[in-house]
Amino acid sequence: SYVLTQPPSVSVAPGKTARITCEGNNIGSKSVHWYQQEPGQAPVLVIFYDSDRPSGIPERFSGSNSGNTATLTINRVEVGDEADYYCQVWDRSGGRVFGGGTKLTVL
Amino acid sequence: EVQLVESGGGLVQPGGSLRLSCAASGFTFTNYWMHWVRQTSGKGPLWVSRINIDGSSAAYADSVKGRFIISRDNAKNTLYLQMNSLRAEETGVYYCVRAESGTAAPFDYWGQGALVTVST
Numbered sequence: 364s365y366v367l368t369q370p371p372s373v374s375v376a377p378g379k380t381a382r383i384t385c386e387g388n389n390i391g392s393k394s395v396h397w398y399q400q401e402p403g404q405a406p407v408l409v410i411f412y413d414s415d416r417p418s419g420i421p422e423r424f425s426g427s428n429s430g431n432t433a434t435l436t437i438n439r440v441e442v443g444d445e446a447d448y449y450c451q452v453w454d455r456s457g458g459r460v461f462g463g464g465t466k467l468t469v470l
Numbered sequence: 471e472v473q474l475v476e477s478g479g480g481l482v483q484p485g486g487s488l489r490l491s492c493a494a495s496g497f498t499f500t501n502y503w504m505h506w507v508r509q510t511s512g513k514g515p516l517w518v519s520r521i522n523i524d525g526s527s528a529a530y531a532d533s534v535k536g537r538f539i540i541s542r543d544n545a546k547n548t549l550y551l552q553m554n555s556l557r558a559e560e561t562g563v564y565y566c567v568r569a570e571s572g573t574a575a576p577f578d579y580w581g582q583g584a585l586v587t588v589s590t
Contacts, residue, residue, distance in 0.1 A: 396576040398515075405565060405583055406515065411576035449514055453574040458531065459505075459517035 365457035367450055374468045381437040383465045385450030388431060393452040395433040397426060400447045400464075409448075410435060437467075445469045472496040472579045474566045479584030486556055490584050492549040492566030499547040500524070502568050505577065506540060506551045510562040518564070519551065523571060534560075556588045 368386040375381040385395065395413050398406035408417050410426035413433065423438045437444055450462040478490040490506070505520040519540040521528045528540050539552040549566055563583035569575040 394574045398577070405580040406577070407580070408576055408578050411578070417578065451515075451577070458529070459520075459573075461514045461516065464514045 365452070365454035365460050367452065367460055367462035369448075369450060369462040369465045371463070372466045372468060374470055375437075375440050376470045377442060378439055381440050381444070381467055383435040383437075383448050383467065385433040385435070385462050386431055387433075387452065390431055390433050390452065391429045393428075393454065395426065395428050396451045397435045398449045398451065399444075400449065402446075406449065440467075440469055442469050472568070474568065474579060474581030476564065476566050476581045476584035479564065479586050481587045481589065482556055483590055484556060484558055484588055486588070487552070487554045488556065488586060490551040490553070490564055490566075490586070492581055494547045494549065494566075494568070497568070499542075500544050501570075503571050503575070504540075504542060504549045505567040505569060506549075507565045507567050507577070507580075508560070508562045509565065509583075510559075515565070520569075521549070553586070556586075558588050561586060561588045 397410040399409045400406040409420050409424050413428040414426040425436045427434050447464045447466050449464045453459050473495045475493045482488050506518040507515045508518050509515045519530045521540045525542050537555045541550045565583045566581040567577045568579040569577050
């Protein structure tokens with residue numbers, strides 16, 4: 364099966380840039396989607412197909428994907444961005460796979 | 471406004487059965503594949519099952535094959551998940567999720583979830 368590895372936590376000060384990584388074997392050849400989940404809420408799609416943004420998601424959110432690492436970047440981080448973030452891909456052998464999640468803490 | 475509202479969750483004993491429903495509104499139900507995704511407290515989501523637009527094709531995670539059945543009633547804009555022979559480790563929140571057709575499509579709308587507790 365296909366495994367996606369995320370750091371358990373990332374901390375950043377307000378106004379700075381947060382980068383959350385998602386590692387997988389040759390993930391650059393796959394389409395990566397990112398979800399934000401606030402406590403007690405359902406996940407929300409924030410980036411799809413590596414770098415596209417759904418309507419209503421701030422331009423501060425961006426994504427990239429190359430080699431063995433996909434990255435979600437959040438510029439000018441706000442307190443309201445504090446949440447768990449999950450990457451997700453489809454893999455021929457593993458199906459729809461999610462990463463273990465990264466807790467973003469805004470200091 | 472897209473709405474996905476799950477119901478049918480609750481407490482069930484190991485080996486028991488439960489049927490989840492998901493009422494969809496605010497979009498053309500027959501244009502989308504529908505999925506069930508489970509999340510256990512403190513862990514990442516886990517894809518469980520999906521069904522295509524007319525219900526003619528379904529897929530399941532290996533762990534639930536032969537025990538869970540996904541179905542849809544397009545006349546009622548409703549998605550179902552029949553869960554049999556439930557196990558304690560299948561306790562969690564079950565989300566009804568929408569996605570466009572295709573294996574790589576993102577999950578663009580999620581319901582608020584139905585809590586299923588498998589315990590004695």
